Amino acid sequence: xxxxxxxxxxxxxxxxxxxxxxxxxxxxxxxxxxxxxxxxxxxxxxxxxxxxxxxxxxxxxxxxxxxxxxxxxxxxxxxxxxxxxxxxxxxxxxxxxxxxxxxxxxxxxxxxxxxxxxxxxxxxxxxxxxxxxxxxxxxxxxxxxxxxxxxxxxxxxxxxxxxxxxxxxxxxxxxxxxxxxxxxxxxxxxxxx
Numbered sequence: 001x002x003x004x005x006x007x008x009x010x011x012x013x014x015x016x017x018x019x020x021x022x023x024x025x026x027x028x029x030x031x032x033x034x035x036x037x038x039x040x041x042x043x044x045x046x047x048x049x050x051x052x053x054x055x056x057x058x059x060x061x062x063x064x065x066x067x068x069x070x071x072x073x074x075x076x077x078x079x080x081x082x083x084x085x086x087x088x089x090x091x092x093x094x095x096x097x098x099x100x101x102x103x104x105x106x107x108x109x110x111x112x113x114x115x116x117x118x119x120x121x122x123x124x125x126x127x128x129x130x131x132x133x134x135x136x137x138x139x140x141x142x143x144x145x146x147x148x149x150x151x152x153x154x155x156x157x158x159x160x161x162x163x164x165x166x167x168x169x170x171x172x173x174x175x176x177x178x179x180x181x182x183x184x185x186x187x188x189x190x191x192x193x
């Protein structure tokens with residue numbers, strides 16, 4: 001057994017079909033006739049005894065595609081078997097052997113469709129790349145928070161220094177006030193004597 005291409009009526013590759021190893025050539029396959037389904041609810045049609053049954057005419061079956069014994073060459077995006085070229089080749093070999101076997105498989109896609117399929121796609125970031133990005137963002141946020149904490153620490157130190165300076169000034173003013181009060185008391189005491 002070997003696998004050979006199965007094509008539709010346009011020659012476009014559909015799937016592989018298993019055939020005998022000796023298979024070669026191109027053979028049509030046909031549309032399967034729809035099965036007649038028995039319906040028990042349908043009324044019976046009485047047979048007409050006087051009508052002589054005519055020989056059933058052979059109904060020409062519809063070709064659904066072809067089984068092709070010519071291998072598909074590598075490198076085709078959507079292989080298409082050239083049925084007309086095959087038929088022309090078959091007619092030509094009736095007149096005698098041919099020098100060259102024709103190229104029967106062609107590309108079924110246009111160049112624009114091939115270009116669309118083959119254009120580079122942006123690479124999706126891997127899980128490791130995404131984790132690295134998240135880690136970088138978290139490090140940046142930590143650095144910004146650290147910078148904010150440092151700035152707040154400096155402001156707190158400046159506020160503490162200002163507070164200490166104000167306390168020292170208040171202490172100095174308190175000492176001067178006390179000295180002034182003592183002087184007043186001493187002056188009042190000296191006036192009384």
